[in-house]
Amino acid sequence: MKIIVAPSAGFCFGVKRAVNMALDAAEQYKPSEKLITLGPIIHNPQVVKSLEDKGVFSIDDIETGGYNSILIRSHGVKAEVMQTLKSKGVRIIDATCPFVKKAQNYINEAALKGYFIIMVGDKNHPEVQSVISFANKERFLVINNLADLEKVPVNEKLALISQTTQDVNFYKQVIDEINKIAKDKAVVFDTICDATMIKQEESRIIASNVDVMLVVGGYNSANTNKLKNICREIQHNTYHIETENEVNPEWFRNAKSVGITAGASTPDWIIEKVLKKVHDIDEAGLKRFA
Ligand code: SF4
Structure with missing residues:
Protein backbone atom coordinates (compact mmCIF):
# COMPACT_ATOMS: atom_id res chain seq x y z
CA MET A 1 0.00 0.00 0.00
CA CYS A 97 -0.72 33.17 18.31
CA PRO A 98 0.52 36.30 16.51
CA PHE A 99 -2.00 35.57 13.70
CA VAL A 100 -4.85 35.66 16.25
CA LYS A 101 -3.42 38.87 17.74
CA LYS A 102 -3.43 40.37 14.25
CA ALA A 103 -7.13 39.47 13.87
CA GLN A 104 -7.88 41.05 17.27
CA ASN A 105 -6.11 44.24 16.18
CA TYR A 106 -8.01 44.35 12.87
CA ILE A 107 -11.33 44.08 14.69
CA ASN A 108 -10.37 46.65 17.26
CA GLU A 109 -9.42 49.13 14.55
CA ALA A 110 -12.53 48.43 12.44
CA ALA A 111 -14.80 48.77 15.49
CA LEU A 112 -13.20 52.13 16.35
CA LYS A 113 -13.91 53.30 12.79
CA GLY A 114 -17.59 52.40 13.21
CA TYR A 115 -17.74 49.24 11.13
CA PHE A 116 -20.29 46.51 11.81
CA ILE A 117 -18.22 43.32 12.05
CA ILE A 118 -19.14 40.03 10.40
CA MET A 119 -16.97 37.17 11.62
CA VAL A 120 -17.03 33.83 9.81
CA GLY A 121 -16.44 31.03 12.29
CA ASP A 122 -17.83 28.95 15.10
CA LYS A 123 -19.27 31.32 17.72
CA ASN A 124 -18.50 28.82 20.50
CA HIS A 125 -14.84 28.47 19.57
CA PRO A 126 -12.44 30.19 22.01
CA GLU A 127 -10.52 31.90 19.20
CA VAL A 128 -13.72 33.42 17.77
CA GLN A 129 -14.79 34.52 21.24
CA SER A 130 -11.41 36.13 21.87
CA VAL A 131 -11.26 37.92 18.52
CA ILE A 132 -14.87 39.12 18.43
CA SER A 133 -14.61 40.51 21.98
CA PHE A 134 -12.64 43.38 20.40
CA ALA A 135 -15.74 44.46 18.45
CA ASN A 136 -18.34 46.87 19.73
CA LYS A 137 -20.67 44.64 21.84
CA GLU A 138 -23.81 45.59 19.91
CA ARG A 139 -22.32 45.68 16.46
CA PHE A 140 -21.17 42.26 15.30
CA LEU A 141 -22.49 39.01 13.91
CA VAL A 142 -20.79 35.61 13.83
CA ILE A 143 -21.87 33.44 10.92
CA ASN A 144 -21.12 29.84 10.12
CA ASN A 145 -23.16 29.13 6.99
CA LEU A 146 -24.57 30.98 4.00
CA ALA A 147 -28.10 30.98 5.45
CA ASP A 148 -26.82 33.22 8.28
CA LEU A 149 -26.16 35.96 5.70
CA GLU A 150 -29.86 36.85 5.94
CA LYS A 151 -29.07 38.42 9.32
CA VAL A 152 -26.45 40.80 7.91
CA PRO A 153 -27.61 44.43 8.28
CA VAL A 154 -27.82 45.96 4.80
CA ASN A 155 -27.37 49.62 5.68
CA GLU A 156 -24.17 49.33 7.68
CA LYS A 157 -20.49 49.81 6.83
CA LEU A 158 -19.40 46.17 6.92
CA ALA A 159 -16.05 44.63 7.85
CA LEU A 160 -15.56 40.91 7.26
CA ILE A 161 -13.10 38.73 9.12
CA SER A 162 -12.55 35.01 9.42
CA GLN A 163 -11.54 32.47 12.05
CA THR A 164 -7.90 31.63 11.28
CA THR A 165 -8.75 27.98 10.58
CA GLN A 166 -11.72 28.63 8.27
CA ASP A 167 -12.14 26.66 5.03
CA VAL A 168 -10.61 28.93 2.37
CA ASN A 169 -13.24 28.10 -0.26
CA PHE A 170 -16.12 28.76 2.11
CA TYR A 171 -14.64 32.13 3.11
CA LYS A 172 -14.37 33.06 -0.58
CA GLN A 173 -18.07 32.25 -1.02
CA VAL A 174 -18.96 34.47 1.94
CA ILE A 175 -16.79 37.31 0.59
CA ASP A 176 -18.69 37.15 -2.72
CA GLU A 177 -22.04 37.30 -0.95
CA ILE A 178 -20.99 40.13 1.39
CA ASN A 179 -19.69 42.12 -1.58
CA LYS A 180 -23.15 41.82 -3.17
CA ILE A 181 -24.84 43.01 0.05
CA ALA A 182 -22.36 45.86 0.63
CA LYS A 183 -22.06 46.74 -3.06
CA ASP A 184 -18.30 46.08 -2.98
CA LYS A 185 -17.79 48.54 -0.14
CA ALA A 186 -17.09 45.98 2.61
CA VAL A 187 -13.65 45.86 4.19
CA VAL A 188 -12.38 42.28 3.99
CA PHE A 189 -9.60 41.03 6.27
CA ASP A 190 -7.46 38.16 5.14
CA THR A 191 -7.09 36.28 8.42
CA ILE A 192 -6.98 32.61 7.47
CA CYS A 193 -3.43 31.75 8.49
CA ASP A 194 -0.84 30.32 6.11
CA ALA A 195 -0.52 27.12 8.13
CA THR A 196 -4.25 26.48 7.67
CA MET A 197 -4.19 27.23 3.93
CA ILE A 198 -1.23 24.94 3.30
CA LYS A 199 -2.74 22.11 5.35
CA GLN A 200 -6.08 22.38 3.55
CA GLU A 201 -4.49 22.46 0.12
CA GLU A 202 -2.20 19.50 0.79
CA SER A 203 -5.08 17.51 2.30
CA ARG A 204 -7.27 18.22 -0.77
CA ILE A 205 -4.53 17.03 -3.14
CA ILE A 206 -3.76 13.89 -1.13
CA ALA A 207 -7.45 12.97 -0.61
CA SER A 208 -7.95 13.21 -4.39
CA ASN A 209 -5.21 10.66 -4.98
CA VAL A 210 -5.74 7.92 -2.39
CA ASP A 211 -8.28 5.20 -1.59
CA VAL A 212 -8.39 5.88 2.14
CA MET A 213 -7.73 9.11 4.00
CA LEU A 214 -6.89 9.39 7.70
CA VAL A 215 -7.25 12.71 9.50
CA VAL A 216 -5.47 12.68 12.85
CA GLY A 217 -6.35 15.12 15.61
CA GLY A 218 -8.52 15.92 18.62
CA TYR A 219 -12.29 15.50 18.15
CA ASN A 220 -12.72 19.00 19.60
CA SER A 221 -10.17 20.57 17.29
CA ALA A 222 -11.84 22.99 14.86
CA ASN A 223 -9.06 22.85 12.29
CA THR A 224 -8.94 19.03 12.38
CA ASN A 225 -12.70 18.88 11.85
CA LYS A 226 -12.37 21.26 8.91
CA LEU A 227 -9.71 18.97 7.38
CA LYS A 228 -11.98 15.97 7.90
CA ASN A 229 -14.88 17.73 6.11
CA ILE A 230 -12.64 18.85 3.23
CA CYS A 231 -11.22 15.34 2.77
CA ARG A 232 -14.59 13.59 3.13
CA GLU A 233 -16.10 15.74 0.38
CA ILE A 234 -13.40 14.38 -1.93
CA GLN A 235 -12.88 10.86 -0.55
CA HIS A 236 -15.78 9.26 1.33
CA ASN A 237 -13.36 6.73 2.88
CA THR A 238 -12.10 9.44 5.23
CA TYR A 239 -11.68 8.61 8.91
CA HIS A 240 -11.04 11.05 11.76
CA ILE A 241 -8.99 9.49 14.55
CA GLU A 242 -7.26 10.78 17.67
CA THR A 243 -4.74 7.97 18.12
CA GLU A 244 -3.34 4.91 16.37
CA ASN A 245 -5.56 2.67 18.54
CA GLU A 246 -8.59 3.67 16.49
CA VAL A 247 -7.10 2.59 13.16
CA ASN A 248 -9.24 -0.29 11.87
CA PRO A 249 -7.60 -2.80 9.48
CA GLU A 250 -10.96 -3.23 7.73
CA TRP A 251 -10.67 0.29 6.31
CA PHE A 252 -7.79 -0.81 4.09
CA ARG A 253 -9.41 -3.87 2.52
CA ASN A 254 -8.76 -3.48 -1.25
CA ALA A 255 -7.00 -0.12 -0.72
CA LYS A 256 -3.87 0.53 -2.78
CA SER A 257 -3.06 3.88 -1.23
CA VAL A 258 -3.68 5.76 2.00
CA GLY A 259 -3.19 9.40 2.86
CA ILE A 260 -2.52 10.82 6.31
CA THR A 261 -3.05 14.42 7.33
CA ALA A 262 -3.23 15.93 10.79
CA GLY A 263 -4.55 19.03 12.52
CA ALA A 264 -2.46 21.90 13.85
CA SER A 265 -2.64 20.54 17.40
CA THR A 266 -1.55 16.98 16.61
CA PRO A 267 1.95 16.17 17.84
CA ASP A 268 4.48 14.38 15.62
CA TRP A 269 4.69 11.38 17.91
CA ILE A 270 0.99 10.58 17.37
CA ILE A 271 1.35 10.91 13.58
CA GLU A 272 4.36 8.57 13.70
CA LYS A 273 2.41 6.00 15.71
CA VAL A 274 -0.48 6.14 13.21
CA LEU A 275 1.98 5.74 10.35
CA LYS A 276 3.57 2.72 12.02
CA LYS A 277 0.14 1.15 12.66
CA VAL A 278 -0.79 1.52 8.99
CA HIS A 279 2.60 0.03 7.96
CA ASP A 280 2.03 -2.91 10.33
CA ILE A 281 -1.47 -3.51 8.97
CA ASP A 282 -0.09 -3.39 5.42
CA GLU A 283 2.68 -5.87 6.23
CA ALA A 284 0.29 -8.23 8.00
CA GLY A 285 -1.97 -8.14 4.90
CA LEU A 286 0.95 -8.86 2.57
CA LYS A 287 1.99 -11.84 4.70
CA ARG A 288 -1.56 -13.19 4.67
CA PHE A 289 -1.63 -13.16 0.87
CA ALA A 290 2.00 -14.38 0.40
S1 SF4 B 1 -3.60 27.50 13.09
FE1 SF4 B 1 -1.73 27.75 14.29
S2 SF4 B 1 -0.50 29.30 13.19
FE2 SF4 B 1 -2.61 29.41 12.45
S3 SF4 B 1 -3.56 30.99 13.73
FE3 SF4 B 1 -4.03 29.04 14.68
S4 SF4 B 1 -2.39 28.77 16.17
FE4 SF4 B 1 -1.71 30.35 14.76
Whole structure:
Protein backbone atom coordinates (compact mmCIF):
# COMPACT_ATOMS: atom_id res chain seq x y z
CA MET A 1 0.00 0.00 0.00
CA LYS A 2 1.33 3.43 -0.86
CA ILE A 3 1.22 5.75 2.17
CA ILE A 4 1.36 9.52 1.72
CA VAL A 5 1.78 11.78 4.75
CA ALA A 6 1.00 15.49 4.26
CA PRO A 7 4.29 17.42 4.75
CA SER A 8 2.43 20.02 6.84
CA ALA A 9 0.76 17.44 9.13
CA GLY A 10 1.00 18.29 12.80
CA PHE A 11 1.79 21.28 15.01
CA CYS A 12 1.55 24.68 13.37
CA PHE A 13 3.80 27.56 14.32
CA GLY A 14 1.33 29.02 16.85
CA VAL A 15 0.73 25.73 18.66
CA LYS A 16 4.44 24.85 18.74
CA ARG A 17 5.16 28.25 20.23
CA ALA A 18 2.41 27.94 22.89
CA VAL A 19 3.44 24.41 23.93
CA ASN A 20 7.11 25.44 24.15
CA MET A 21 6.17 28.49 26.22
CA ALA A 22 4.17 26.24 28.59
CA LEU A 23 7.04 23.76 28.92
CA ASP A 24 9.62 26.53 29.48
CA ALA A 25 7.38 28.20 32.05
CA ALA A 26 6.82 24.90 33.86
CA GLU A 27 10.59 24.37 34.12
CA GLN A 28 11.16 27.90 35.36
CA TYR A 29 8.47 28.23 38.01
CA LYS A 30 7.78 24.78 39.42
CA PRO A 31 7.26 24.08 42.32
CA SER A 32 7.31 27.49 44.06
CA GLU A 33 4.90 29.26 41.73
CA LYS A 34 1.67 27.67 40.60
CA LEU A 35 1.31 27.83 36.84
CA ILE A 36 -1.96 27.05 35.11
CA THR A 37 -3.30 27.38 31.59
CA LEU A 38 -6.64 29.01 30.89
CA GLY A 39 -8.39 26.13 29.14
CA PRO A 40 -6.45 23.18 27.70
CA ILE A 41 -3.33 24.50 25.99
CA ILE A 42 -4.35 22.85 22.72
CA HIS A 43 -7.20 20.63 21.57
CA ASN A 44 -5.30 17.44 22.01
CA PRO A 45 -5.86 15.25 25.09
CA GLN A 46 -2.50 13.49 24.75
CA VAL A 47 -0.55 16.78 24.81
CA VAL A 48 -2.65 18.10 27.69
CA LYS A 49 -1.85 14.94 29.65
CA SER A 50 1.87 15.29 29.00
CA LEU A 51 1.80 18.88 30.29
CA GLU A 52 -0.14 17.75 33.38
CA ASP A 53 2.64 15.23 34.01
CA LYS A 54 4.99 18.25 34.17
CA GLY A 55 2.72 20.05 36.64
CA VAL A 56 0.89 22.40 34.25
CA PHE A 57 -2.86 22.05 34.79
CA SER A 58 -5.77 23.86 33.19
CA ILE A 59 -8.66 25.84 34.67
CA ASP A 60 -11.76 27.10 32.84
CA ASP A 61 -12.59 30.11 34.97
CA ILE A 62 -10.10 32.76 36.09
CA GLU A 63 -12.08 33.16 39.34
CA THR A 64 -11.10 29.61 40.35
CA GLY A 65 -7.96 31.10 41.92
CA GLY A 66 -5.00 29.21 43.40
CA TYR A 67 -2.50 30.32 40.76
CA ASN A 68 0.28 32.87 40.49
CA SER A 69 1.04 32.53 36.79
CA ILE A 70 -1.40 32.00 33.98
CA LEU A 71 -0.63 30.96 30.44
CA ILE A 72 -2.89 32.22 27.67
CA ARG A 73 -3.09 29.62 24.91
CA SER A 74 -2.75 30.22 21.16
CA HIS A 75 -6.49 31.02 20.75
CA GLY A 76 -6.12 34.10 22.95
CA VAL A 77 -8.72 35.31 25.47
CA LYS A 78 -11.55 37.84 25.51
CA ALA A 79 -10.39 41.45 25.95
CA GLU A 80 -12.24 41.70 29.27
CA VAL A 81 -10.58 38.53 30.63
CA MET A 82 -7.16 39.98 29.87
CA GLN A 83 -8.16 43.20 31.67
CA THR A 84 -9.31 41.27 34.76
CA LEU A 85 -6.12 39.22 34.86
CA LYS A 86 -4.03 42.37 34.66
CA SER A 87 -6.00 43.91 37.52
CA LYS A 88 -5.43 40.78 39.65
CA GLY A 89 -1.68 41.27 39.30
CA VAL A 90 -0.95 37.65 38.31
CA ARG A 91 1.92 36.94 35.95
CA ILE A 92 0.54 36.54 32.42
CA ILE A 93 2.42 34.42 29.93
CA ASP A 94 0.71 35.34 26.71
CA ALA A 95 1.03 32.60 24.08
CA THR A 96 -1.74 34.04 21.88
CA CYS A 97 -0.72 33.17 18.31
CA PRO A 98 0.52 36.30 16.51
CA PHE A 99 -2.00 35.57 13.70
CA VAL A 100 -4.85 35.66 16.25
CA LYS A 101 -3.42 38.87 17.74
CA LYS A 102 -3.43 40.37 14.25
CA ALA A 103 -7.13 39.47 13.87
CA GLN A 104 -7.88 41.05 17.27
CA ASN A 105 -6.11 44.24 16.18
CA TYR A 106 -8.01 44.35 12.87
CA ILE A 107 -11.33 44.08 14.69
CA ASN A 108 -10.37 46.65 17.26
CA GLU A 109 -9.42 49.13 14.55
CA ALA A 110 -12.53 48.43 12.44
CA ALA A 111 -14.80 48.77 15.49
CA LEU A 112 -13.20 52.13 16.35
CA LYS A 113 -13.91 53.30 12.79
CA GLY A 114 -17.59 52.40 13.21
CA TYR A 115 -17.74 49.24 11.13
CA PHE A 116 -20.29 46.51 11.81
CA ILE A 117 -18.22 43.32 12.05
CA ILE A 118 -19.14 40.03 10.40
CA MET A 119 -16.97 37.17 11.62
CA VAL A 120 -17.03 33.83 9.81
CA GLY A 121 -16.44 31.03 12.29
CA ASP A 122 -17.83 28.95 15.10
CA LYS A 123 -19.27 31.32 17.72
CA ASN A 124 -18.50 28.82 20.50
CA HIS A 125 -14.84 28.47 19.57
CA PRO A 126 -12.44 30.19 22.01
CA GLU A 127 -10.52 31.90 19.20
CA VAL A 128 -13.72 33.42 17.77
CA GLN A 129 -14.79 34.52 21.24
CA SER A 130 -11.41 36.13 21.87
CA VAL A 131 -11.26 37.92 18.52
CA ILE A 132 -14.87 39.12 18.43
CA SER A 133 -14.61 40.51 21.98
CA PHE A 134 -12.64 43.38 20.40
CA ALA A 135 -15.74 44.46 18.45
CA ASN A 136 -18.34 46.87 19.73
CA LYS A 137 -20.67 44.64 21.84
CA GLU A 138 -23.81 45.59 19.91
CA ARG A 139 -22.32 45.68 16.46
CA PHE A 140 -21.17 42.26 15.30
CA LEU A 141 -22.49 39.01 13.91
CA VAL A 142 -20.79 35.61 13.83
CA ILE A 143 -21.87 33.44 10.92
CA ASN A 144 -21.12 29.84 10.12
CA ASN A 145 -23.16 29.13 6.99
CA LEU A 146 -24.57 30.98 4.00
CA ALA A 147 -28.10 30.98 5.45
CA ASP A 148 -26.82 33.22 8.28
CA LEU A 149 -26.16 35.96 5.70
CA GLU A 150 -29.86 36.85 5.94
CA LYS A 151 -29.07 38.42 9.32
CA VAL A 152 -26.45 40.80 7.91
CA PRO A 153 -27.61 44.43 8.28
CA VAL A 154 -27.82 45.96 4.80
CA ASN A 155 -27.37 49.62 5.68
CA GLU A 156 -24.17 49.33 7.68
CA LYS A 157 -20.49 49.81 6.83
CA LEU A 158 -19.40 46.17 6.92
CA ALA A 159 -16.05 44.63 7.85
CA LEU A 160 -15.56 40.91 7.26
CA ILE A 161 -13.10 38.73 9.12
CA SER A 162 -12.55 35.01 9.42
CA GLN A 163 -11.54 32.47 12.05
CA THR A 164 -7.90 31.63 11.28
CA THR A 165 -8.75 27.98 10.58
CA GLN A 166 -11.72 28.63 8.27
CA ASP A 167 -12.14 26.66 5.03
CA VAL A 168 -10.61 28.93 2.37
CA ASN A 169 -13.24 28.10 -0.26
CA PHE A 170 -16.12 28.76 2.11
CA TYR A 171 -14.64 32.13 3.11
CA LYS A 172 -14.37 33.06 -0.58
CA GLN A 173 -18.07 32.25 -1.02
CA VAL A 174 -18.96 34.47 1.94
CA ILE A 175 -16.79 37.31 0.59
CA ASP A 176 -18.69 37.15 -2.72
CA GLU A 177 -22.04 37.30 -0.95
CA ILE A 178 -20.99 40.13 1.39
CA ASN A 179 -19.69 42.12 -1.58
CA LYS A 180 -23.15 41.82 -3.17
CA ILE A 181 -24.84 43.01 0.05
CA ALA A 182 -22.36 45.86 0.63
CA LYS A 183 -22.06 46.74 -3.06
CA ASP A 184 -18.30 46.08 -2.98
CA LYS A 185 -17.79 48.54 -0.14
CA ALA A 186 -17.09 45.98 2.61
CA VAL A 187 -13.65 45.86 4.19
CA VAL A 188 -12.38 42.28 3.99
CA PHE A 189 -9.60 41.03 6.27
CA ASP A 190 -7.46 38.16 5.14
CA THR A 191 -7.09 36.28 8.42
CA ILE A 192 -6.98 32.61 7.47
CA CYS A 193 -3.43 31.75 8.49
CA ASP A 194 -0.84 30.32 6.11
CA ALA A 195 -0.52 27.12 8.13
CA THR A 196 -4.25 26.48 7.67
CA MET A 197 -4.19 27.23 3.93
CA ILE A 198 -1.23 24.94 3.30
CA LYS A 199 -2.74 22.11 5.35
CA GLN A 200 -6.08 22.38 3.55
CA GLU A 201 -4.49 22.46 0.12
CA GLU A 202 -2.20 19.50 0.79
CA SER A 203 -5.08 17.51 2.30
CA ARG A 204 -7.27 18.22 -0.77
CA ILE A 205 -4.53 17.03 -3.14
CA ILE A 206 -3.76 13.89 -1.13
CA ALA A 207 -7.45 12.97 -0.61
CA SER A 208 -7.95 13.21 -4.39
CA ASN A 209 -5.21 10.66 -4.98
CA VAL A 210 -5.74 7.92 -2.39
CA ASP A 211 -8.28 5.20 -1.59
CA VAL A 212 -8.39 5.88 2.14
CA MET A 213 -7.73 9.11 4.00
CA LEU A 214 -6.89 9.39 7.70
CA VAL A 215 -7.25 12.71 9.50
CA VAL A 216 -5.47 12.68 12.85
CA GLY A 217 -6.35 15.12 15.61
CA GLY A 218 -8.52 15.92 18.62
CA TYR A 219 -12.29 15.50 18.15
CA ASN A 220 -12.72 19.00 19.60
CA SER A 221 -10.17 20.57 17.29
CA ALA A 222 -11.84 22.99 14.86
CA ASN A 223 -9.06 22.85 12.29
CA THR A 224 -8.94 19.03 12.38
CA ASN A 225 -12.70 18.88 11.85
CA LYS A 226 -12.37 21.26 8.91
CA LEU A 227 -9.71 18.97 7.38
CA LYS A 228 -11.98 15.97 7.90
CA ASN A 229 -14.88 17.73 6.11
CA ILE A 230 -12.64 18.85 3.23
CA CYS A 231 -11.22 15.34 2.77
CA ARG A 232 -14.59 13.59 3.13
CA GLU A 233 -16.10 15.74 0.38
CA ILE A 234 -13.40 14.38 -1.93
CA GLN A 235 -12.88 10.86 -0.55
CA HIS A 236 -15.78 9.26 1.33
CA ASN A 237 -13.36 6.73 2.88
CA THR A 238 -12.10 9.44 5.23
CA TYR A 239 -11.68 8.61 8.91
CA HIS A 240 -11.04 11.05 11.76
CA ILE A 241 -8.99 9.49 14.55
CA GLU A 242 -7.26 10.78 17.67
CA THR A 243 -4.74 7.97 18.12
CA GLU A 244 -3.34 4.91 16.37
CA ASN A 245 -5.56 2.67 18.54
CA GLU A 246 -8.59 3.67 16.49
CA VAL A 247 -7.10 2.59 13.16
CA ASN A 248 -9.24 -0.29 11.87
CA PRO A 249 -7.60 -2.80 9.48
CA GLU A 250 -10.96 -3.23 7.73
CA TRP A 251 -10.67 0.29 6.31
CA PHE A 252 -7.79 -0.81 4.09
CA ARG A 253 -9.41 -3.87 2.52
CA ASN A 254 -8.76 -3.48 -1.25
CA ALA A 255 -7.00 -0.12 -0.72
CA LYS A 256 -3.87 0.53 -2.78
CA SER A 257 -3.06 3.88 -1.23
CA VAL A 258 -3.68 5.76 2.00
CA GLY A 259 -3.19 9.40 2.86
CA ILE A 260 -2.52 10.82 6.31
CA THR A 261 -3.05 14.42 7.33
CA ALA A 262 -3.23 15.93 10.79
CA GLY A 263 -4.55 19.03 12.52
CA ALA A 264 -2.46 21.90 13.85
CA SER A 265 -2.64 20.54 17.40
CA THR A 266 -1.55 16.98 16.61
CA PRO A 267 1.95 16.17 17.84
CA ASP A 268 4.48 14.38 15.62
CA TRP A 269 4.69 11.38 17.91
CA ILE A 270 0.99 10.58 17.37
CA ILE A 271 1.35 10.91 13.58
CA GLU A 272 4.36 8.57 13.70
CA LYS A 273 2.41 6.00 15.71
CA VAL A 274 -0.48 6.14 13.21
CA LEU A 275 1.98 5.74 10.35
CA LYS A 276 3.57 2.72 12.02
CA LYS A 277 0.14 1.15 12.66
CA VAL A 278 -0.79 1.52 8.99
CA HIS A 279 2.60 0.03 7.96
CA ASP A 280 2.03 -2.91 10.33
CA ILE A 281 -1.47 -3.51 8.97
CA ASP A 282 -0.09 -3.39 5.42
CA GLU A 283 2.68 -5.87 6.23
CA ALA A 284 0.29 -8.23 8.00
CA GLY A 285 -1.97 -8.14 4.90
CA LEU A 286 0.95 -8.86 2.57
CA LYS A 287 1.99 -11.84 4.70
CA ARG A 288 -1.56 -13.19 4.67
CA PHE A 289 -1.63 -13.16 0.87
CA ALA A 290 2.00 -14.38 0.40
S1 SF4 B 1 -3.60 27.50 13.09
FE1 SF4 B 1 -2.61 29.41 12.45
S2 SF4 B 1 -3.56 30.99 13.73
FE2 SF4 B 1 -4.03 29.04 14.68
S3 SF4 B 1 -2.39 28.77 16.17
FE3 SF4 B 1 -1.73 27.75 14.29
S4 SF4 B 1 -0.50 29.30 13.19
FE4 SF4 B 1 -1.71 30.35 14.76
